[in-house]
Amino acid sequence: MSYIKDFRCTICHKTWSPDPNLLTCPECGEKGILDIEFDYDAIRQVVNKSYFQANQNYNIWRYLPFLSVEETYTKNTLEVGWTPLYHSENLSKLYQTKNLYIKDDGLNPTQSLKDRASVIACVKALELGKKTISCSSTGNAASSLAGNAAKLGLETVIFVPQRAPLGKLLQLKIYGANLIKVKGDYKATFELSKAAIDHYGWYNRNAAINPHLVEGKKTVALEIAEQLHFEPTDWVIVSVGDGCTIGGVYKGFFDLHEVGLIQHIPKIMGIQSEGCSPFVDAFLEDKDLEETEENTIADSIAVGIPRNPIKGMDAVKKSAGLYLKVSDEEILSAMKVLAQEEGIFAEPAAAASVAGFIKARAEDKISSEESVTIIVTGNGLKDQASAMKTISDWVELDPNLQQLIEYMKVNEGDKHHE
Secondary structure (H helix, E strand, O other): OOOEEEEEEOOOOOEEOOOOOOOEOOOOHHHOEEEEEEOHHHHHHHOOHHHHHHOOOOOHHHHHHHOOOOHHHOOOOOOOOOOOEEEOOHHHHHOOOOEEEEEEHHHOOOOEOOHHHHHHHHHHHHHOOOOEEEEEOOOHHHHHHHHHHHHHOOEEEEEEEOOOOHHHHHHHHHOOOEEEEEOOOHHHHHHHHHHHHHHHOOEEOOOOOOHHHHHHHOHHHHHHHHHOOOOOOOEEEEEOOOOHHHHHHHHHHHHHHHOOOOOOOOEEEEEEEOOEOHHHHHHHHOOOOOOOOOOOOOHHHOOOOOOOHHHHHHHHHHOOOEEEEEOHHHHHHHHHHHHHHHOOOEOHHHHHHHHHHHHHHHOOOOOOOOEEEEEEOEEHHHHHHHHHOOOOOOOOOOOOHHHHHHHHHHHHOOOOOO
16 A cells, blocks of 8 residues: 555545545545546556556556555455456447547456445455455445455355346356345345444445445556556446445546646546436536436446445536436347447446447437446346346257258348358
8 A cells, every 4th residue: 555645535535544444525425536646657667668668467456556455465365357458340330430449348357447445345355354355236246355355265245226137146146156136136135234333343345335336347447547558548438326436436547647647637527327327417516416216127236325426526517528318228229239230248237338420329418429438247148137138039940951942042042152
């Protein structure tokens, strides 16, 4: 933690000494989410383009000077981070965009961006001598925590709402987590997890409470910038639930701008579903966030009461970006388009960012001359039931060539004949 300067409350703005046991502001309580401030002058002395050229550590620990953990416990973790950034040929042509990139974070060890936060949480737990780590989650953070904790020998107690998809529940159980399925929505799940963590003294992986986790999530922005040779695109688009991920995206670009490695912070666009859009509604009406229903197939962003409202809103406002909502139908369509045009299989919450891009281009909120990076946060195999809604049923034939030829004539116009 040699580069941490202090912890600053996002509500009262008071600063506090960087105590690893301190998760929220002592004066503002649970709502007093902390922001970790770094000594950028000190970082600037050691981190430059040459630093990255010489660094052969192609994972999240590549960015250790920008993180709030000690190096000691980082040696045996899963290989989190350094996911591919694809330059799009097909989607960019389809939607007439000059330069389009897709960051596929579904290729992290447990298939979601949440690994970036979970591995930080596990390392912090080890630093503090904790043996058990816990969180509430709609699914991805839970399965991510279970996998990363298993690698480091930590026990996990994880709370999920009733609607959590089977794929994510399967991951939790196979990783050996103590899974508690709560009879209620995410709000009820979060409250039970908070009460249990306080009661048992487990390490708290809830991203909206723990300031270190946003620091892990920001590495997706650090990677995007480096993979683009420190010339980030005009826009970066990401789906939004609690506000922690989009807050991390902004923080990563902010860090690089402060140390002089990038010349501009991209405009950040946050995407939510019409069935659960507290950030979008508050942004469009210029008001405080209000509780909303959690009525969307995009379970990973179905958060009716975002726990990180300030960082989530500041990311868009401070970057001169915008919030946009899309329908579940647009999300399902985007899942199919992304898979068939770019070969990337995204779960609904991850495809929401693609749906947002498509809508933003249609409404000319992004011009054809602007460059764009879309962050895909999770793999489609995590929610197979939703993916099935995007495809027609497959055919079954006898092992008979003539039968196949007849089928191809009727259904494919014999286009596969060579």
